[in-house]
Structures are given as structure tokens and as C-alpha cells.
Amino acid sequence: MLNPSPSKLDIPASPPYPVPSTEEALPMPAARKPLAPKKPSAKISPSKASAPPAHAKAKPNTTSRFELAGPLYPIYTSVPYLSYKHSSYFQVYEKCFTPFIGKPITFIEVGVLNGGSLFMWRKFFGPNARIIGVDFNPGAKKWEKDGFEIHIGDQSSPVFWAEFFRKVGQIDILLDDGGHTNRQQIETVMQALPHIRDGGLIMVEDTHASYMPEFGNPSFHSFTSFAKSVTDKVNSRFPALKGTESLLRNRVFSTEFYESIVVFNIDSRRAVIPLPLSNEGESSDAQDFRHQHTTTGTLLNLEVKAAKLLAPLKREPFITLKHMLFKLIHRAVWEADHLKTRRYFK
Known part of the structure; x- marks a missing residue:
């Protein structure tokens, strides 16, 4: 997380970017009395005031706490040590991580900080999961006494990751909640990619950093720009596009974009060059009307x-x-x- 300070939902009190108010951050907000409709401005005719343009922007949902209704949020609030998250992340965690519950997986979290999330993941995935933390701060080694594996190093360093995977071996999930710079996020993805088992995934959170000046963004070389280019590589597997061979093209089965989170689903078994197929059924000689009368x-x-x-x-x-x-x-x-x-x- 970026520059956090505690509150009921661990939403920063005064971060360098806007967040919902305290009232909006309550898990179950009280019902509100509907506001009386505003009268049209004297300068605008009633017909124009009641007919917004077709491309009018949709208002964001800031009153629902649906995203906290799953099983992970109660675990998060019950762990003994501090952890900072955004409320919208929990529904993404549950969607992507639930299939791994109870399985003997290896889970890596980059960014240990106060240690709270390590306990959350152990409780969420169950006793069969191997939970490993990566941090630049040597003080994070203290969590080894609680049964976690902790590795200290620079996530933007290929040398660190080479030594890390030499010791740890293949993994199933990598969650990057580290330093949030473009280089750190991109290098972490590229260095982890060869070491994710088929069916696993890489999740990078706090990708709003790709739009923030304090991280040198917006930029053509931002992490989200990189993630979009990965989508291009996935689509380049279509034969007519004649895409060039690459590790991303051959290992990333799909990409998922959420608010402040990007997920790369890794599966070389499914990252295949498609073949044209026909079921050899009877044709009705239908004509192609895609561009008729246009x-x-x-x-x-x-x-x-x-x-x-x-x-x-x-x-x-x-x-x-x-x-x-x-x-x-x-x-x-x-x-x-x-x-x-x-x-x-x-």
C-alpha cells in the first residue's frame, strides 16, 4: 500500500491520492433518506436538464460494501498484526485465490511491512500452503519465528530473483505489494514468469501508481503500459497476426484488469496457437451481412x-x-x- 495510516478499514487518513470519506468506508452504511430532486437551472430548459447526453459519465458506487461480504475480510480483521489494504481488493483476492484454498501451494508476497497479511494468507489458504515473504527491510526476518519463510532483497534486481528461485523452486502464486515503481513491478513479473507452475498466477496490486507523478507517471514505460502490451502478446498467438515468439506470449494464458490490480494467468498448456475448426454441419448458404447498408x-x-x-x-x-x-x-x-x-x- 502507498503511505498508509490506520482507520476502521485501514484506508489511509491523508494519502497523496483521493479515497472515500470515513462515512463511506463503513462496512454496512445506514440507509439514507432520498434527496429531493434538484430544480433545473434557470439557464437550462427543463427538457435539456432531464435528458443527459448519451455518453454521460456513470457515477462510481461509493455506498455499497459488497466487496467486503466474502470470507477474507473477517480473516483480515482478525489477524494480530497490522496490514493495509483497500476495500476493493478483497473481491479480487477471493475471485482469483479461492481455487487454491486447502491445496499444497507455494505463495509469495512481495512487501511484508508489519506482517499482518502473512497471517491473513496463512489462515485463508490453510495449513497446506507454504507462505513466503519478500522485503527489502532486514527487520522482516523477525516473522520467521512465526513459521514464515522470509527473503531479503531488492525486487528490481534480476540477481536477487535468480538466487531466490534457486532456493525456493517453482511457485504457484506471486502477489506483488512491494515498492510500486514501474521497474520494480515489471522486473518482478518478468523474473517470476519462468518459475510459476502452470495454472498459477502473478497478481500486481496498487497499479494506480502507474498514473501518479510521484512514481514518474503517466509514462509510456509505466507498469500498466507494460500490462497492456502483454495483452497484445496474448492476442498475437492468432496465426494471421504472425506474432514473434516470447516468454510472455508462450506462458501467459490471459490477463485480467481490475481497479488497481492486474492479474497474469500463467499456463503454457493453454497458451496455444489456435487452429481453424469446422463441425462439418450442413450449410444454409447464409450471406455475410456485416457491412450491408452501411x-x-x-x-x-x-x-x-x-x-x-x-x-x-x-x-x-x-x-x-x-x-x-x-x-x-x-x-x-x-x-x-x-x-x-x-x-x-x-
Whole structure:
């Protein structure tokens, strides 16, 4: 967590970024009396006031504590030592980690701090789990007396991780709640990737740091920019895209994006090049109507007609000219289509 200080839900009292108020942070807020509707401004006609634009921003849900209704939050509040988390994280933890409960897994948490989360994970996963903490502070070694394995080192150092995995071996889950810099998060993912068992995962939390100036962001080299590029590598497995071989492409089965959390699901068995299939059923000779009666369809038809018109030109430099013309028409077709959805990218 970033610069925390305790409260009922361990939400920082005065962090460098906005958080819900104390009232909103209560686990079960009292019902509130509905507010009387506001009268339209004198400068705005009633019809305009009652009809918001189609792209109006949705208001965030700050009154529900649904995310704390699962089994992990009571465990979190019962552990004897301090731990800082955000309320929205618990539903993600439960969604991703519940299948591992009771199994003989190896779980790594980067960022030990006051030790509370180590106890939470041991209680959540059960006695068969091997819980290992990683921290830069040598003082974290004190938690070894409570049965945890603790390794001290710099999470941005490939040398540290090489020695770490030499000692620890293969693992199932790595949760990064460490220093939150771009380099620390990216290096941790890349160094851990070869050592995650198939079916395991890497979870990086507090990814809001990728948008905060104190971490040198926003940046093209932020962690979230890296995570988006991993999604591109996953999609590059489609044969027509001719993606290049890489560890990320061959080991990351899927990526999941949550508020302030990114998850990489690791499974080389499922990270495969897809094959085109058919069930050999009877065809009804259905026509493709994707672009019928649309501007895009009209422009695509224009491209086909231009191809037929220029087909007899089979000598250079006509061939080069044809290719350039087709590229221009094709690009114009899709740029015209993209303009219609541009407002959704703001």
C-alpha cells in the first residue's frame, strides 16, 4: 500500500491520492433518506436538464460494501498484526485465490511491512500452503519465528530473483505489494514468469501508481503500459497476426484488469496457437451481412470495384501504384468507421 495510516478499514487518513470519506468506508452504511430532486437551472430548459447526453459519465458506487461480504475480510480483521489494504481488493483476492484454498501451494508476497497479511494468507489458504515473504527491510526476518519463510532483497534486481528461485523452486502464486515503481513491478513479473507452475498466477496490486507523478507517471514505460502490451502478446498467438515468439506470449494464458490490480494467468498448456475448426454441419448458404447498408460497406464495395478496374495493370510501376491506392482506400474505409466511436475513448 502507498503511505498508509490506520482507520476502521485501514484506508489511509491523508494519502497523496483521493479515497472515500470515513462515512463511506463503513462496512454496512445506514440507509439514507432520498434527496429531493434538484430544480433545473434557470439557464437550462427543463427538457435539456432531464435528458443527459448519451455518453454521460456513470457515477462510481461509493455506498455499497459488497466487496467486503466474502470470507477474507473477517480473516483480515482478525489477524494480530497490522496490514493495509483497500476495500476493493478483497473481491479480487477471493475471485482469483479461492481455487487454491486447502491445496499444497507455494505463495509469495512481495512487501511484508508489519506482517499482518502473512497471517491473513496463512489462515485463508490453510495449513497446506507454504507462505513466503519478500522485503527489502532486514527487520522482516523477525516473522520467521512465526513459521514464515522470509527473503531479503531488492525486487528490481534480476540477481536477487535468480538466487531466490534457486532456493525456493517453482511457485504457484506471486502477489506483488512491494515498492510500486514501474521497474520494480515489471522486473518482478518478468523474473517470476519462468518459475510459476502452470495454472498459477502473478497478481500486481496498487497499479494506480502507474498514473501518479510521484512514481514518474503517466509514462509510456509505466507498469500498466507494460500490462497492456502483454495483452497484445496474448492476442498475437492468432496465426494471421504472425506474432514473434516470447516468454510472455508462450506462458501467459490471459490477463485480467481490475481497479488497481492486474492479474497474469500463467499456463503454457493453454497458451496455444489456435487452429481453424469446422463441425462439418450442413450449410444454409447464409450471406455475410456485416457491412450491408452501411458507410463501411459502401467503401468496401468501392475497394472491390477499384481492384477489378485496375486488374489489367500488371506491369511496373502500375502494380506499385495499385498497392498504394488500395492501402489508401482501405485506410480511409476504417478511419471513417473509427470516427464514429472516437468519443468513447475520451
